[in-house]
Structures are given as C-alpha cells and as structure tokens.
Amino acid sequence: MIAKKLLEIYPEEKEGILDKKFASLVNKKTCLDIAKKIDLANYVKTFNPNNKKIKIEDKIISDSCEALIGAIYLDKGFTIVEKIILNLWQNHIEKSVVTEIDAKTKLQELTLKRFKKLPTYKLISNTGPRHKPIFKVGVKLPDTKYFIATGKSKKEAEQNAALECLKNTNKK
Numbered sequence: 001m002i003a004k005k006l007l008e009i010y011p012e013e014k015e016g017i018l019d020k021k022f023a024s025l026v027n028k029k030t031c032l033d034i035a036k037k038i039d040l041a042n043y044v045k046t047f048n049p050n051n052k053k054i055k056i057e058d059k060i061i062s063d064s065c066e067a068l069i070g071a072i073y074l075d076k077g078f079t080i081v082e083k084i085i086l087n088l089w090q091n092h093i094e095k096s097v098v099t100e101i102d103a104k105t106k107l108q109e110l111t112l113k114r115f116k117k118l119p120t121y122k123l124i125s126n127t128g129p130r131h132k133p134i135f136k137v138g139v140k141l142p143d144t145k146y147f148i149a150t151g152k153s154k155k156e157a158e159q160n161a162a163l164e165c166l167k168n169t170n171k172k
Contacts, residue, residue, distance in 0.1 A: 001082045002026060005093055020105070021096045025089060028062040034088050035065040059152070103162040107139070110169065115142045119165070121158050124148065137161045141169070
C-alpha cells in the first residue's frame with residue numbers, strides 16, 4: 001500500500017529512486033517514529049522481575065509497531081489496515097521527496113562504478129547475550145583490507161562498516 005501510494009504520487013519517478021523512498025518509509029526507524037506517534041511503548045509489556053521502571057529498547061517498540069499492523073490486518077482485513085497505515089505514514093510519505101542514501105547503498109554504488117563488483121561483507125563475531133547482541137562485521141572492496149565495525153544488529157554493523165570503508169576510500 002505504501003508502494004502503491006508512492007507510485008500514485010510520483011508516477012514519473014525512476015524505479016531506483018522509488019525503491020529508496022519505499023525503503024526509507026518501511027524501515028525500523030520510521031516504524032519507531034510511528035510507534036512513538038501513537039505512544040505504543042505505553043502498551044508494550046516486558047518481563048520485569050523487580051518491578052523497576054525500565055526503558056524498552058527501540059527495536060522492541062519498532063517490532064511492536066509491525067506486529068500491531070499485522071494483527072490489525074488479520075483482525076480487520078486489508079481495507080482497514082490500508083487506511084490506518086496511510087493515515088499514520090501520511091507525514092512520512094509527504095516528506096519522502098528527499099531520499100537519504102544509506103552508507104551501504106553508497107558503498108555499493110561506488111564499488112559497482114569503480115570495480116564492477118559488489119563489496120564483500122563478512123560476519124566476524126556475534127557476542128553478548130541473546131537479548132542484547134553485538135555484531136562485528138567487516139566489509140572489503142577488491143584489493144583492500146577489511147574495514148571492521150560493530151552494531152546492535154547485523155544490519156547496523158554492516159552499515160557502520162560501510163561508513164568506515166567510505167571514510168577511508170574518500171581519503172584516497
């Protein structure tokens with residue numbers, strides 16, 4: 001439904017640009033923004049053995065937003081959930097004129113242009129408890145060393161590694 005709305009708003013836009021706009025509208029960050037907009041954190045219950053006030057992690061809030069949408073779809077159907085999504089995402093869709101390109105995409109475009117190959121990502125380690133892991137990822141271009149970074153998710157670690165690689169590549 002978001003993709004359909006983007007096609008309605010931008011019928012002449014190139015597919016690659018629409019794809020980037022769509023990705024920015026359905027990512028974890030936007031879901032977190034929507035969850036905050038509807039105050040979803042106040043309705044999420046987590047295990048709290050000591051009854052202390054705890055801050056719920058952003059990832060849990062973002063995932064809860066996706067789960068809520070799925071539950072509404074299962075309970076009320078496509079037409080209702082479409083109206084809810086378009087209403088909640090309206091400001092984000094309207095602001096989707098400017099698309100921010102993430103580090104991984106920038107690095108991919110750069111390496112395809114320079115080397116006609118994609119960068120190579122490698123998971124180096126996954127440490128920490130299951131509920132709070134730390135991923136260490138490396139990214140390598142042809143004829144370079146691995147640029148290593150960490151993150152709370154594999155995707156975040158890959159983004160951070162791509163950013164490190166871009167910083168180093170742009171120095172040359």
